[in-house]
Amino acid sequence: MRGLQRLAEYCSRAEGRCRRMGRSIRTVLQVLALLFPTLLVLLPLLLLVTGSVAGNGELGRYLETVFYDGTDYITWKIVPDYPTFANYGKLLFMTPQFFVLFWNSVKMEVCILAGQMLVSVPAAWAFAAYQVRYGKALFTLYVVLMLLPFQVTMLSSYLVLDRLALLNTHGAVILPAVFSAFPVFLIYGGFRGIPPQLLEAARMDGAGEWKIFCSVGLPLGRSGLLSAFVLGFLEYWNMMEQPLSFLADQSLWPLSLYLPQITWSQAGYAFAASVITLIPAVFVFVWGQDYLEQGIVFSGLKE
Amino acid sequence: MKKRNAGVKRRRDTRAFFLFAAPSLAGVLIFVLIPFLDVVGRSFRTVAAGRFAGISNYRTVFTNQAFLLAVKNTVRFTLVCIPLLVAVSLLIALPLSRLKSAGTVKSLYLFPLAMPTATIVMVWKIVFYRQGFLNLFLTRLGAWTGLWGEIHYDYLNSSAAFAVLVFSYIWKNTGYTIVLWLAGILGIPDELREAARVDGASERQVFLRVVFPNLKGCLYTIVILSFLNSFKIYREAYLVAGSYPQQDIYLLQHLFNNWFVNLELDKMAAATVCVGVFLFIVIMLLQRMWDSREE
Known part of the structure; x- marks a missing residue:
């Protein structure tokens, strides 16, 4: 038992x-x-990082088959035999063109993001804090605009930019982006969590609408703002369609259009340029990852 | 008294609304809505003389071989990519939602979002090249298993280019979609799942009967955002293959760009109106479907 x-x-x-x-x-x-x-x-x-620090001779050996159209395969080494920063040096100190395009990118990025904040934050606040007739219909219009791809708005943008004589200037890329509907939607996502009673209480205490926006809305809706900033940064750092369509002069182009112009014979150089282009994006990504996630969640909210 | 208060409140709200929204509304009006009306007008006119041409532009567009090819490819791309993306990201998000330290894995998946297209295209070119890494890997695998010989398939200049684009799209957007799924999954209260388990439901039943029905709203937003992002694949396609790529990846975006470059604005206007109206209807229908489900 x-x-x-x-x-x-x-x-x-x-x-x-x-x-x-x-x-x-x-x-x-x-x-x-x-x-x-x-x-x-x-x-x-x-792959990018090792490619960028391999010397030109070594990289040439890796990619030999590409140049001669041979039948051997590409070879690669995780750690190059003779690591060197020569390509970075050449890019940073001997290529003025690279600098021009880098600053073009920075300039457009800064102007777009600053403009978006100035325009979209109050607009998002208006949609979140005030009940108006047709407010909902207007918001639906914004959602539809946000979802339309660039190709559908391309001709409209072209016509108005042509009329305003902005074609082939940085304004042609900056202005339409400033009035984009996407940040309004994201920032709205941050504002909509604020309870209306809080605003009512502030009004009881005699605060004006502007005061309420500044001292209640902005601090509490910070996450929406920063989300729009991070998602916007990554989007516009990678912008291609707009400059390609509206900037004929290549000296006005951003960095994102420069890389594809480098040919295989300068592969090491292209790798170094890729890594440098990547650095600001990675920096913002690491710094703002929480906001990036928050922004993605906001972009998925329904009004 | 109360009624008058409501009236005052309404007027105050309206005034504040328009003060705050004015810059944005003005911008949207000037940069999007008014020029779009102009586009609609142009779609009924000839480009040179500006004479009224009826629907002849539309007729030209719908009999245009390039347009039909581009529509076919774009529809095909969307129909392949979106279900694939939705499924792949859900399969990853489900185990992730149970993991306690999901943060690092999640950020790794999100990383492609930060990678500029021009940068990643460099990598794809080397990987999918005729003598590139993929073929190298496959050849080694073949030698190891003894099943096949050397492979020299040119992915970028054959119909496989379509698959490369699909891969690239999934690669880029999986992280975004996982985050959306995770938000939906974590939004379902644990009590619901517990209750089902107590009632003797198996894990599979819990997923099918409790988790999945609660994710339908999430699915709607994922489909709509994935659709929006699917148009950005043009960047990869353009950088890999230029304005006139292999015909399986000639998308609507290529067509619009080429008409724009060639200043065929009348055709472009008609096509813009068609695509715009079509997208508008799709968005509205999806939204309607979602609303009726919620109630």
């Missing part, structure tokens, strides 16, 4: 151990399944 009891006890313990082991194996498998695609994200980065 006692033996049987002990056997039962043993069995149940063994079963528990098995189940626990099964569970930990499943966890490991899950983590691996999650990490494999992660490799797909990191490998390209690794």
Whole structure:
């Protein structure tokens, strides 16, 4: 009798151990399944960085087959034999064109983001804080505008930019972006969590509408603002369609259009330029990751 | 007394609304709405003389081979990409939502969002080149298993270019979609799941009957945002293959760009109106569907 009891006890313990082991194996498998695609994200980065510090001679050997159209495969080394920063040096100190385009990018980015903040923040506040007739219909219009791809608005933008004589100036890229509907929607997502009673209470205390906006809205809606900033930065740093369509003069182009112009014979140089283009984006990404996620969630909210 | 208060409140709200929204409304009016009316007007006129041409522009567009090809490819791309993206990201988001330290994994998935297109295209060119990494890897795999010989397939200049674009789109947008899914999944109260488990539901049933129905609203926004982002694949397509790519990846975006460059504005106006109206209807329908479900 006692033996049987002990056997039962043993069995149940063994079963528990098995189940626990099964569970930990499943966890490991899950983590691996999650990490494999992660490799797909990191490998390209690794490729760029190693390519940019391999010397031109070495890179030439890796990519030999590309130049001669041969039948061998590309070769690569995770750590180059003779790492060098020569390509960075050449790019930063001997290529004035690179500098011009870099500053074009920075200039457009700063103007667009500043303009968007000035225009979109009050507009988002208006939609979030005040109930007006047709307010909902107007907001739906903004949502539709936000969802229209560039190609649909391209001709309209072209016509108005032509009329305002802005074509082939940075204004042609900056102004339409400033009035984009997307940041209004994101910032609205940050404002909509503020309870209306709070605004009512502020009004009771005699605060004017502007005062309420500045001292209640802005501090409480900060996350929406920063989300719009981070998502906007990444979007416009990567902007291609607008400058390609509206800027004929290549000296006005942003960095994002410069990279594709570099040919294979200057591969090391292209890798270095890629890495430098990547740095501001990575910086903003790391700094603003929480806001980026927040912004994505806001972009998914329905009004 | 109360009624008058309401009236005062309404007037105050209206005034404040328009003061705050004025710059944005003016900008949208000047840069989008008024010129769009101009586009509608132009779509009924000839480009040179500006004479009224009826629907002849529309007729030209709908019999244009390039337009039909571009529409076909764009529709095909959307129909392949969006279900794939939705499924892949859900499959990753579900285990992620149960993981306690999901932060690092999540940021790794989000990273492609920060990677400028021009940068990543460099990498794809090397990977998918005739003698590139993918073929190198496949050849090694073939040698190892002894199943196939050397592979020299040119992905970028054949119909496989379509698959490369799909891959690139999934690569870029998975992180974004995972975050949206996670927000939806974590928004479902744990009690709901617990209650189902107590009632004896299996994990599979819990997912199908409790989790999934609660994610329908989430699905709507994901589909709509993925659709919006799918138009940006033009960047990759353009950088890999230029204005006139292999014909399987000739998209509406290429067509618009080429008409624009060639100043064929009458055709472009008609096509803009068609695509715009079509998208408007799709967005409204999706929104209507979502609203009726919520109630």
